[in-house]
Amino acid sequence: MTNLFNFADRAKRQKRSQFRWTEIILLGALIAGLLGSLMIGRFHVPLLDVVRIVLSGLPFRAAGDYDNAPWVVIEIIRLPRILLVTLCGMGLALSGATMQGVFRNPLVGPEIAGVSAGATLGGVIALMLGWASFGVVGLAFTGGLAALIAAFALANISGRASILALVLSGVIVSGFCSAIVGLLETLADPMTRLPTIVYWLLGSFVGATFEKVIVVAVVMLVAGTLLLAMRWRINLLSLSEDDATALGVEVNALRWTLMGLVAIMVAAQVSVSGGIGWVGLIVPHMARMIVGPDHSRLLPASALLGGMYLLAMDDLARVATSQEIPIGLLTSVVGTPIFAVLFWKTQARGWTNG
Amino acid sequence: MxxxxxxxxxxxxxxxxxxxxxxxxxxxxxxxxxxxxxxxxxxxxxxxxxxxxxxxxxxxxxxxxxxSVAFVPQLFHVSFDYSVLDMVLMGRARKIGLFSQPTRSDEEAAIVALDRFGMAEFAGRPFHELSGGERQLVIFARTLMSEAxxxxxxxxxxxxxxxxxxxxxxxxxxxxxxxxxxxxxxxxxxxxxxxxxxxxxxxxxxxxxxxxxxxxxxxxxxxxxxxGVPLRRVLFEHDGRRIETLAPVLPMIDREDTGRPTAGQIL
CATH class of the missing domain: 3.40.50.300 (P-loop containing nucleotide triphosphate hydrolases)
Known part of the structure; x- marks a missing residue:
């Protein structure tokens, strides 16, 4: 019996102590990243000033110090943008980690199942109707979820939805949505609607405002909290369906609940910053390397890393060249080679579409 | 009865x-x-x-x-490299609420269940590195966790x-x-x-x-x-116990007639 409890102790200690430290370090790194991002840019603000300005504005904008350049740069331009970037990065990484668990495949992400393209279409329709903020999020969500359902339905035509079938269905749905977006652009009034749509489609965090931060924060907090609360259950979904059912899991109900939450979060991100690919796909891999595959730990770690990753990409987009690089391009340029390496590694290890 | x-x-x-x-x-x-x-x-x-x-x-x-029913599938393919402990904890799905995580007592119960099959020391190992027999025992431990x-x-x-x-x-x-x-x-x-x-x-x-x-x-x-294959019930003694088993009557090569070299000759 002594032996037994030694094992119990050791396993317990391993799991618990790792849990605290890794996540605390990631959280610290994210906070450092936030402060660093507030400092850098065309207009350099020293760290102490950053801290002072952020703290002074804390209860809530006591008084606007609009004559003070550092204050304007931090409070009006950088802070909303950086918060928005972080929230979107966290949401995308959470979505990716969840989808990979639900599809039992480490090579899927929101862009692959057509969610991003569907959300984009929904957003464009909302803009055509002259809607804003929550209206855009709402229709983007509807579009994202509809695309996901369509991709699922197409993949299920053969009876057994393989991952390959789902990816191909995602391509079909994405292609259709993109075509409709193009069609709507040609139909949009070039004087009033078209500029808004084109600007929105370009996708960037340039126009970040506190209003957008609040819209996204509400969505990400509600959906993200629910997703995080159910994270252990995602482990069960990565078993075979019969097995999970026998363990007492309502497989379909859980799967659709999680996918609905993913669609909401992707829609919120798309509605404020357009399509940003490859974040939800590669960040969970990085997280898996650090904390392992257990979704209890993978989801929080993915969220923290996702915030950091998109923040770093956005910093690069802001400061790398004299002209701002669209962040969607940057995440693709960085993400695709990483994804290629991951693909090669998983294939080499004998991972098959199951 | x-x-x-x-x-x-x-x-x-x-x-x-x-x-x-x-x-x-x-x-x-x-x-x-x-x-x-x-x-x-x-x-x-x-x-x-x-x-x-x-x-x-x-x-x-x-x-x-x-x-309640527990199921042990035939082919155990797991998409992610879960640890043995993670796998066994999944047996608790019915007891752990929708919005909850496994607790310390769940983990301790998992170790006790693993120990029942002599697998406690495997708790931290990746499940996919185990042999087929070891995996089967881990799944048995998971079954005990579900108290089916x-x-x-x-x-x-x-x-x-x-x-x-x-x-x-x-x-x-x-x-x-x-x-x-x-x-x-x-x-x-x-x-x-x-x-x-x-x-x-x-x-x-x-x-x-x-x-x-x-x-x-x-x-x-x-x-x-x-x-469609003949089988024989065979009785024999082993360690003083009477053992009864079933053996299929399989086609056998008549090695004396074929003139083919035996395994020994090849070596």
Missing amino acids: TESAVSFSGLSYAYHPGKWLFRNYSASVAKGNILAVLGPNGRGKTTLLKLLLGALKPTTGCLSING DVLILDEPTSALDLKNQSIVLDWIARLSRADGLTIILTTHHPHHALAVADEVLLMMGGSQYSCGNAAHVLTEVNLAALY
Whole structure:
């Protein structure tokens, strides 16, 4: 019996102590990243000033110090943008980690199942109707979820939805949505609607405002909290369906609940910053390397890393060249080679579409 | 005698209307007993298990299961490199709420369950690095975690070497005798059924089946009819115990007549 409890102790200690430290370090790194991002840019603000300005504005904008350049740069331009970037990065990484668990495949992400393209279409329709903020999020969500359902339905035509079938269905749905977006652009009034749509489609965090931060924060907090609360259950979904059912899991109900939450979060991100690919796909891999595959730990770690990753990409987009690089391009340029390496590694290890 | 844990009557299933996989099967398994289901490929063994698990609905007939069911699938493919501890914790799915995480006491229970099968030291190891036999024991530990009353196993010995077959069969017998679990398993090995099962169901296809006490049902005549291969019941003594087993009569090369070199000569 002594032996037994030694094992119990050791396993317990391993799991618990790792849990605290890794996540605390990631959280610290994210906070450092936030402060660093507030400092850098065309207009350099020293760290102490950053801290002072952020703290002074804390209860809530006591008084606007609009004559003070550092204050304007931090409070009006950088802070909303950086918060928005972080929230979107966290949401995308959470979505990716969840989808990979639900599809039992480490090579899927929101862009692959057509969610991003569907959300984009929904957003464009909302803009055509002259809607804003929550209206855009709402229709983007509807579009994202509809695309996901369509991709699922197409993949299920053969009876057994393989991952390959789902990816191909995602391509079909994405292609259709993109075509409709193009069609709507040609139909949009070039004087009033078209500029808004084109600007929105370009996708960037340039126009970040506190209003957008609040819209996204509400969505990400509600959906993200629910997703995080159910994270252990995602482990069960990565078993075979019969097995999970026998363990007492309502497989379909859980799967659709999680996918609905993913669609909401992707829609919120798309509605404020357009399509940003490859974040939800590669960040969970990085997280898996650090904390392992257990979704209890993978989801929080993915969220923290996702915030950091998109923040770093956005910093690069802001400061790398004299002209701002669209962040969607940057995440693709960085993400695709990483994804290629991951693909090669998983294939080499004998991972098959199951 | 005792109450039945699992019973079905008039059970039929057809994937396409009119094309019956099996018809009017009836059986009942007493609590704590082992039922082995035998039959050639394609006669519906796996379908029968899916009906018992509730993954499929019977076309006709009814079945009743007293208590909760745990399932041990045949091929255990896991998409992610979960640790053994993570795998065993999944057995707690019914007890851990939708918005909850496994607690310390769940983890301790998982270690105790693993230790029952001599696998406690494997807790931190990746599940996919284990051998087939070790995986089977981990899944048994997971079953204990779920505190199920009925255990359904799909060909638990098919992917294992001889030693692990023996270990797994031994544990199946112990789970039934010591833990009072009712066990239903499918197998392609009649001698495994003879070794551990109390009752046997032979699925001959259509409306033909044979069900009852293992020793009475696993006759040479029944098995020859089932598989189309003659089998013999063999009795021998080992360590002072009388062992009864079943051996198929396989085609054998007459080595003396062929004039081919024997293995020894090749070497």
